[in-house]
Amino acid sequence: MLTIEKNLLNITDIYYEPVVKTLPRGVELLMQFPDATLHEVESHWKIPHLHGFEGSAEHWNQIKRNILIIGVKKSVSTRPNTRSSNFVAPSLANGCTMSCIYCYVPRRKGYANPITVFANIEQILRHIERHAAKQGVKTEPDQIDPEYWVYDIGENSDCSVDALLSNNVKDTIELFKRLPNAKATFATKYVNNDMLSYDPRGKARIRFSLMPAGISKILDVRTSPISERIAAINNFVDAGWEVHINFSPVVFYENWIKDYKLLLQEIDDTLHEKAKQQLKSEVIFLTHNDKLHEVNLQWHPKGESYIWHPEIQETKYSQTGGRNLRYKRNLKAELVDAFRTLLAAQLPYCEIRYIF
Known part of the structure; x- marks a missing residue:
């Protein structure tokens, strides 16, 4: 039985597709929460009380804490990527119990978007194994990795939290241990020491x-404290993980450079030599969304004062026509240069893999 913090996840209601009861992972999940009220639904995408839930923003965190959805990943496919990984693998889950107010994932599925765990994990893993076999040996190093094809397994969720609910993440890591030419990757804001x-x-x-601890307390709602994430780096490196830092999103506000200096100093003071030697980073400046801004004003206006x-x-329009906002080009160029200079001065051993 997996250990779950009740203040993070306290599942009272489960919405599930009928086929879930025929799959081992689905059965495991249903048995894990015997006291939850079960709701059978046609599709994890079509839940009237959840899909399009931006109109009930006052229940935002309650939905994320109390509701679990179990479904089947219908489109099991892998697509190319160019920054954090070579490929994006089929999602093991969708949604999150944490409430980072800048996150793009909630906009895809009802905004509050509690966790949906996909029960057809065997099908997903077979697909990844076949896809990696087709790639062959990686013959040319790139900024992503010098040796392996890298697959992002957590684009639409936080794998560290997903691993509290099921063994989907653990099973996927076991697969990559067997693959001779590939490795897995994911970004996280939660420290799951079971991993x-x-x-x-x-x-x-x-x-x-x-990000700096002060602003993280406002923007990274229901996540692990920054100092806890930094301290975890040594432990994960010692446990056989490769550990990088994802400076994301970088938010511009008064005294941001001063706050980042303190953050980088804490990183340098905390990491042991083995962690420093393998450390790299990616840097992503804030992109926001007009509709998410309107929802956030209903439940967390203080956070919006930093990012809107x-x-x-x-304005930057997405491929789906959504209106996103990013820092103006000239300002962003200045911010990128300032961050590069600061990181080089304080963490000279930490290569930036990409920054934008």
Whole structure:
């Protein structure tokens, strides 16, 4: 039985697709929460009380804490990627119990978007194994990895939290340990010490997302404290994980450079030599969304005061037509240069894999 913090997840209601009861992982999940009220639904995408739930923002965190959805991943496919990984693997889950107010994932499925665990894990793993076999040996190093094809397994969820609910993540790491030419990666804002026992043998890269602690308390709602994430880096490196830092999102506000100096100093003071030698980072400046802004104003307006500033942001339309905001080009160029300079001065051993 997996150990779950009740203040993070206290499942009272489970919505599930009928086929879930025929799959081992689905049965395991249903048995794990015997006191939960069960609701059979046609599709994990079509739940009237949840899909399009931006109108009930006052229940935002309650939904994320109390509701679990169990479904089947219908489109099991892998697509190319260019920054954090070579490929994006089929999702093991969708949604999150944490409430980072800038996150793009909630916009895809009802905004509050509690966790949906996909029960057809065997099908997903077979697909990944076949896809990796087709790639063959990686003959040319790139900024992603010098040796392995890297698959992001957590694009639409936080794998560290997903691993509290099922063995989907553990099973996936076991697969990559067997694959001769590939490794897994995911970003996280939660420290799950149970994952120290996974023994990935260098075939999994965890990217701890970090920002200054003060602003994290406002923007990273229901996540592990920044100091706890930093302290975990040593432990995960010692346990056979490759550990990088995901400085994301970088938010521009008064005294941001001062706060990042303190953050980088804490990293340097905390990490042991082995962790420093393998450390790399990725840096992603804030992108926001107009509709998510309107929802956030209903439940967390203080956070919006840090990330919604149209006077210094410009519109960027997504492929689906959504209106996103990012820092204006000239300002962003200055911010990128400032961050590069600061990181080089304080963590000269930490290579930036990419920054934008």
